[in-house]
Amino acid sequence: MLDLAIRYGFLALLFGLVVFFALAADGFFSPISAIFIFQSVAITGILALGVTCTLVVGGFDLSIGSVATSALMLSAYVMVVWEQNAAVAVAACLVMGAFVGFVNGILIVRMKVPDLLATLGMMFLLVGLQRIPTEGRSIATGMTLPDGTVAEGSFSKGFLFLGRHRFDFFLDNLLPVSVVFLLAIGVLVWVFLELTRHGRLMYAIGSNEKAAALAGINVNRYKVLAYMISGVLASIGGILMAARLGRGDIASGNNLLLDSVAAALIGFAVLGKAKPNAFGTAMGALFVGILLQGLTMMNAPYYTQDFVKGAVLVVALVFTFYLSANRAGENK
């Protein structure tokens, strides 16, 4: 019984929540509302999938939020100030994300800095770095640069397409590009972690690093890889954010880190796995999105949102750690 509760409890809760809001809030149960929820969690979800990869190898990445905002600023800078096209901007962001992940990985495996501290340091570094080129101002076409010239470039159509286009899907103009990205990346990360040899080896490292090393696994290489995946996914999140905003807004993305970490941790509770997993992370992100959308439609004030997210996270963690510890106790 306890076993069933742990395994399906969270999904049952998710289902119950949908039913409740469908009955209580007018217009909740509609394709438009569903897409809205997906869109609201798309960027968080992509970042959360990256965090999941680092959690799998027993690490943690606190720098994802700042990687995403750095990518936001970088893409704007490349297009507006350097007047380059969308492809260059996207490539620059992906390279930046991979590089930051690589540095994180090296700090952790070579310099032996504990993961939380290494990525915390990286977070501060990036938050500061992204303000330097523009002296702390947002980037938009026509802004005056520190050297007195005016930025002539602009966000290209192709780039804005990533953030604003909607595909026709049953209804005209329904499915935003960011949601397509979320689904595609979710499936990719899931396949990688669950079905490939490399995913297995990463789980082995997270479960018993010493045993993995003695089995002949190159532990350091996989750890660096995990941080690079995390960096790249975070930069994709940043690109989508930039494409939606259409400007390099210095104040965006404050909540990204906490929301995506919460989604990944809530994911532990899904299916009672008690370990990081891609499906759980996606469900965790969705759960938060549904809850917030439902509450908003029932006119709950916006400032209660963080409280609700925190409460969900705590409940999920109890599910994961206390209940599954009990279950392990019963088996003995």
Add this chain to the structure above:
Amino acid sequence: MSEAVITAEAVEKSFGANHVLRGINLSLREGEVTALMGANGAGKSTLVKILSGVHRADGGIIRLGSERFEPGSPSEAMAAGVVTVHQSINDGVVADLDVASNLMLDRLAKHGSGFFVNTRKLRQEAGKVAASIGLEVDMGRMVSRLSLADRQLVAIARAMNHDPKVLILDEPTSSLSAAEAERLFDLIDRLRGQGVCILYISHRMSDIRRIADRIVTMRDGIITGRFERQPLDYEGAVEAMLGHGMTDVDIRAGKAGMPVLELEGLRLRETSSPIDARFCVGEVVAVTGLIGSGKSDLASVLYGLRPPAQGSMTIDGRTYAPRSVPDAKRHGVFLCARDRSTSGVVPDFDISGNITLPFLKNYSSLGFLNRVSQQTRSRGLINDLGIVCQSEQDAIGNLSGGNQQKVMVARWLSEPSRVLVLDEPFQGVDISARRDIGRKIRETSGDRATIVLVAELDEAIEIADRILVMSDHTIVGEHMAGSLDISSILAEVAGRSRPQTTVGEQWQ
């Protein structure tokens, strides 16, 4: 003869079905150093934990002086005068505080010791404590900047604060060099002179020769020997500790073929004597020796975990100098590491995942895992080794220790190897699992050289065609199955040094 300070009568302790102490009778006297010897799992640490208040005995009586002694916690034991310095030094000291604060820590922790710390007064009093046992370190120094030996001495000095009647030292020299250990022995000599009763737990024969007034040996939860008459019978003690209740073994030596692995002038440490040895195809060689004799160092060198201090190795005549574990695996050298729970088992994986872990490449195509082939292979090995489970998809944590160990051995038997090294493959395993594992190792040994590292002599005799004895990081003796001279093996294990003979001469 002086008074007994502490006596244990018929002390029993079980953990679940595991009967760890089966009636221990022991008495320790004033001003005397009693060395307690026993192999892994003999019950030494359990006994220490009962005396120091970590565990409670299930049965029997312990008396301290004439009083019943039943400490409910380590602090009660300490208050009563039984003080333990544990094996890992860093449990006994706080690395980020200075020496004075460490020495006075228990006083600082006491209720009503004041809110502010008077550093000057603290150092003064700490200085007195240190002086009383002849400890000479700067009171203001951070413990993290002291050598291991000094940390150990600080931990002991801290223990002396409690004015102990009984001082228990649990393998205090395990991470000390010879010179550092000598300082510790000086301190122990001084404490003995002050009439403290000392229980000294160690595997190192050199320590025991230096410091022990008497030796008590344990094996399988009972006391198997007491040696008090001078001069102490060290070889007798090793025999009582390791035992060699001959089990029915049927090993015909001499089926060995061509040499596979050859070691030439291999030094495990800068200061140790070189090892020359060869290991041949089809033979099972047991390497035995006490803990700290260098068996695991040898395994590390063979498996590419670290390079030897000097010397070279060849496999099938070609130079073998592994730079990493994957490199060693590529050369066909596998290691089934000791202590499965920390260095073998992946708790999140099922049996099949645990067996196939090192060779996942063989179970995947284009990077995608083929679970069916993993499971088929695992089922085969589960049958071969008689692993008791519902299916290959059981969580590894649900298996008994013996079955988990079988999974670990199955992991390294799942692919052919040139040299298979098994470090303590019978650790924490019951007799029937031990038989199964031993039989399987011998059955499959035809195409490779097999090296089994074991501390227990029984286990070596049961499995090996040839037994090598290690002591002080080198090989000190070689014995062929069928013509074993137990007493000379024991003498070599106990470290009666002998010039090293070239090992493997028989196969020329």
